[in-house]
Amino acid sequence: MPSVIFFVLSAAAPLTVVAGVVTTGYGVIGVTGIPLAFLVVAAVLGLFSVGYVAMARRVANAGAFYAYVSRGLGRPAGVGAAWVALLAYNALQVGLYGTIGAAAEPVLDRLFGAHPDWWVVALAAWATVGVLGVLRVDVNGRVLAALLVAEILVILVFDLGQLANPAGGSVSLAALSPDNLAVPGVGAVLVLAILGFVGFESAVVFSEESRDPRRTVPVATYLSVAIIAAVYALSAWSMTVAVGPDRIVAEAGEQSVGLIFNLAGAHLGDTAVTIGQALFLTSVLAAMISFHNTTARYAFALGRERVLPRVFGQTSPRTGAPRAASLAQSALGLVVIVLYAANGWDPVVQLFYWCGTSGGFGVLLLIATTSVAVIAFFARSGAAETLWRRAVAPGLATLALLVVVALAVDNFADLLGVSPESPLRWAVPVAYLTAALLGVLQALLLRRRRPQTYARIGLGAESAAADVAPGPGTDGTDGTAGAGVADDGTAVRR
16 A cells, blocks of 8 residues: 555655646746645545545556546547547656756756756656566555655645745735635636646556555545645645745746745755755656556556557566556657757757646546546446445536536646647647547447457456457447446456
């Protein structure tokens, strides 16, 4: 369980969010209600998690969203979700290579007086992530544990320093007022808050590798949402206390990522700044490790069920890690680094910011779709579960998430920092729609041409053992010949 929790929290990248997302939100959007937005989003994701972990007790699959949508909304929708997931998580993963150079620059300057090109640092990080990606989950968990504990500790120290030195001599609660969310920019603020939680859902990705997934997945999910919400809300609020609610927007706009480190320098000294900058670097690295493993396991799940080529479903005999999928993820990262370096493209804006924002939006779409799938799964399967877990909580979460999706699309130009007339304003939403439609089309083609493969979709580990020979019969879900899914979500031999 500790390894899974560390993976989840590391994917959320606390220091990266506090230093980057929060300050950017204040400076770009100009809304001071970000601390409250984190709490609101945590409440929505908490509702979502009720049905999510209830379904996880019946569906253990490294594909997570892909498997859940397949079981709830049918195999074509599941494959569409899988392609959206691959696009989103790959964007999040490769985008981090764009900021690792900026995160490393002050550290290398202080220690060695060195100023290497960003791609040199990115290649070093790429090699580290690639090696860890083919090792066992618990080995990676030990690495993430050391990085994450230090990261959260330094955030809390920074927060205490800010609260101990309030602007004007008194602690202000103005940023926690609900009035700060009743503004035109609330959509962008909520989307940024959700981006900060990306990764909380990944506990179920490791369900097949956990000793007791029925206990590990719920505990890891709920703890992650609670810890992330507490750390982010406290940090975002403490910044307004130290700078002043009336000045936070201007100061964040001027200092950007440097705001939190400048406050630490003024209140805690240069040593605290040095430690914070070093942990900012490790925060990005830890997020790389976590997203690499999550994305590789999505590819593994698709390869095991033959939606992707069979090679992606292979694991290492020694470690059990999805070796082929991990190596493919490393190959993609290398191509992106070389491409950006060769063309001289801006790694921070055009790689980290654009890919990170786009990937976070994709995960939001997946969460909303999965929330609908949870309701459909329990309605179709008739599995014994309380009304609250199978319908009420998922229903409330679905309504809230659909509102956030609509606000995200409406404010996408603001999220990317482009004009409303820019083609990029619609490029990302259209890309996800295209990926989903292509996934649905692939599933329909598989149903016609390769019914055995189609019948395996969404079965997870059961797909390797299930007898899915095509025949004249149909399963109990969507008219597929061969193996089906019983009410409890297990494979059925035909």
